[in-house]
Amino acid sequence: MRRLTFIIVYLTICSLNTLFCQVKPNDLKITYIANEGFLLETINHKILIDALFSEGYGAFHVPDKDLNDKILKAESPFDNVSLYMLTHYHKDHCDPELINKYLSKHKTIPLVASMPSIVYIDGNYFGFIAKKEQFRVLTPKPNKTLSIRVGDIPVKAYAIKHLSMYKNDVDLEELMFNVAYQFEMDGIKIFHSGDIEMNTFKDFLSANRDKTYKVDIAFLYYNLFKAGKSDMELLIKELQPKYIVLMHIPIKKMEEIAEKTELLKKTFPNILFFRNSMETANINLYNQN
Ligand SMILES: [Zn+2]
Numbered sequence: 001m002r003r004l005t006f007i008i009v010y011l012t013i014c015s016l017n018t019l020f021c022q023v024k025p026n027d028l029k030i031t032y033i034a035n036e037g038f039l040l041e042t043i044n045h046k047i048l049i050d051a052l053f054s055e056g057y058g059a060f061h062v063p064d065k066d067l068n069d070k071i072l073k074a075e076s077p078f079d080n081v082s083l084y085m086l087t088h089y090h091k092d093h094c095d096p097e098l099i100n101k102y103l104s105k106h107k108t109i110p111l112v113a114s115m116p117s118i119v120y121i122d123g124n125y126f127g128f129i130a131k132k133e134q135f136r137v138l139t140p141k142p143n144k145t146l147s148i149r150v151g152d153i154p155v156k157a158y159a160i161k162h163l164s165m166y167k168n169d170v171d172l173e174e175l176m177f178n179v180a181y182q183f184e185m186d187g188i189k190i191f192h193s194g195d196i197e198m199n200t201f202k203d204f205l206s207a208n209r210d211k212t213y214k215v216d217i218a219f220l221y222y223n224l225f226k227a228g229k230s231d232m233e234l235l236i237k238e239l240q241p242k243y244i245v246l247m248h249i250p251i252k253k254m255e256e257i258a259e260k261t262e263l264l265k266k267t268f269p270n271i272l273f274f275r276n277s278m279e280t281a282n283i284n285l286y287n288q289n
Contacts, residue, residue, distance in 0.1 A: 022041070022077075023041050023042060023043050023282075024043065024284070025043050025186070025286075026187070026188070026284060026285045026286040027042065027043070027282055027283065027284050027285070027286075028040060028041070028042055028185070028188050028190070028216070028217060028282075028283045028285065029041040029042075029280060029281070029282045029283075030245065030274075030280060030281045030282075030283065031077060031278060031279075031280045032274035032276070032277060032278065032279045032280070033048075033050075033051045033063050033067065033071070033277060033278075034053075034056075034060070034061035034062050034063045034067075034277050035050065035053070035056065035060045035061050035062070035092050035093065035247065035248055036049070036050040036087065036092075036093060036192070036194065036195070036219070036221075036247045036248050037049065037050040037051040037052075037053065037063065037093070038050070038051070038192075038219070038247075039051065039077060039078060039081075040185065040190065041077070042185040042186040042188055043186050044185075044186050045082045045083075045153065045185045045186060046077075046078075046079075046080055046081045046082055047081070047082060047083045047084075047085060047153070047183070047185060048071065048078070048081055048083070048084045048085070049084075049085040049086070049087070049181070049192055050085070050086060050087055050093040050094070050192075050194075051063075051071055051084070052068060052071060052072075052094070052095050052098035052099050052102055053091060053092055053093055053094055053095045053098070054068065054091075054095045054098065055091035055092055055095070056092055057091070057092060059250045059251065059252070060092050060248065060250060060251065061251060061277065062092070063277055064277070067277055067278070068095075068098055071102070072098065072101055072102055072105060073105075074105070074106060081106070081109055082109070082150075082151060082153060083109065083110055083112060083150055083151075083153060083155075084099075084102065084103075084109055084110070084111050084112070085111075085112045085113070085155075085181055085183075085192070086099070086111065086112070086113040086114075086117050087178055087179050087180065087181065087192065087193075087194030087195070088114070088116075088117060088162060088176060088177060088178040088179065088194055088195065089116065089117040089120035089121065089176075090176065090195070093194075093195075094117065094120070094121070096120065096121040096124035096125040096128070097124070097125055099111070099121055099125075100121065100125040100127075100128050100131070103131045103134050104131070107134065109134065110134050110135070110136050110150050111131075111134050111135055111136065112136045112138060112148075112150065112155055112157075112181070113135070113136075113137065113138070113179075114137065114138060114139045114157070114159075114177050114179050115137050115139040116139070116177040117177070118135060118137060136148055136150055136155075138155070138157035138179065139157075139159075139177075139179075140157055140158065140159040140179070141159060142159050142161065143159060143160070143161075143203060143204045143207035143208070144158075144159055144207075145157065145158050145159075145208070145211075153183055153184065153185060154183060154184050155181060155182075155183040156181065156182045156183070157179045157180075157181055158179065158180040158181070158182065158204060159177070159178075159179060159204075160178060160179075160180045160193070160194070160196045160200055160201060160203075160204045161173075161178060161196070161200040161203065161204075162176040162177070162178035162194070162195050162196065162200070163195050163196055163197035163200060163221065163223070164197065164199070164200070176195075178194040178195055178196060179194060180192060180193045180194050180196060181194075182213070182215060188216050188217070188285060189214065189215040189216045189217075190215060190216065190217050190218075190219070191213070191215040191217070191218045191219065191220075191239055191241070192219040193218070193219060193220050193221050193224070194221070195221055195248065196221055196224065197221070197223060197224065197226075198224055198226065198227070198231055198234075201224065201235075205238060213238055213239050213240070214239070214240045215239050215240065215241050216241065216242050216243070216285055217241055217242065217243045217244075217245065217283065218235070218239045218241040218243070218244050218245070219245045219247055220235065220244055220245070220246060220247065221247065221248050222246040222247060222248055222249045222253075222257055222273070223248075225246075225260070225264065228260070228263070228264065229263075229264065229267055232264055232267060232268060233267070236268060241270075242270060242285060243270040243271075243272070243283055244268065244270065244271045244272075245271075245272055245273060245274075245281075246261065246271065246272070246273040247273065249273060254275060257273065258273075261273065
């Protein structure tokens with residue numbers, strides 16, 4: 001009987017707070033959704049970032065309908081989400097209809113996004129503005145930072161320009177507003193770059209020479225490492241991560257990047273990337289400084 005009581009109590013705690021039963025202190029559990037979309041989980045928090053989208057331009061991983069439905073319905077492991085974050089409004093990061101639906105269904109979940117992203121969603125989904133109570137809008141000036149606290153999660157938004165794509169000397173991404181985020185979940189510091197490249201990252205750094213950045217885990221656009229070891233050394237010097245997660249890898253380049261990663265691991269062993277939706281990694285930051 002006692003044992004049964006214990007089991008019932010345990011199950012009650014689990015159902016009240018599933019995190020409690022899955023993730024230990026100092027752990028970060030990463031669930032890959034697709035492209036730059038992840039569910040991040042620490043002992044008390046879950047954050048979704050760039051998670052709801054349905055377009056991959058034929059080049060990038062896309063969550064299938066079942067996965068999008070699971071997120072929308074907040075089925076485990078997507079239950080008890082504290083925060084939804086969006087780096088920018090390209091369709092391989094953001095589906096206006098799905099995000100609108102998500103905020104409608106989950107009225108206590110705040111959305112952290114820039115004003116251009118909000119305007120884009122509102123333009124594509126009439127009436128989105130009615131959910132503005134849920135918006136936590138962060139639109140720093142180019143190469144500047146804005147900070148807020150959402151509950152007990154400190155969030156910094158860095159306006160690092162979206163990577164460029166030139167055609168006849170015109171940068172086709174000139175107007176795309178990208179935000180990189182640094183946020184802290186139960187003491188674990190996370191950086192998510194969005195779509196940036198080394199030049200835009202360097203511009204940001206040189207405009208912020210008086211500041212330092214120190215994170216535990218950096219989620220980085222895969223092509224930041226275009227030049228290989230030298231790029232990686234710069235990123236490690238600036239962000240000081242214990243782990244790096246590569247993201248936005250084109251499906252066709254998976255094997256090429258896998259080989260490149262093996263070489264980079266000789267300099268920095270803790271690099272990982274994901275190949276399939278719902279793959280997970282549990283990173284323990286215990287005893288690491
Ligand atoms: Zn993009």
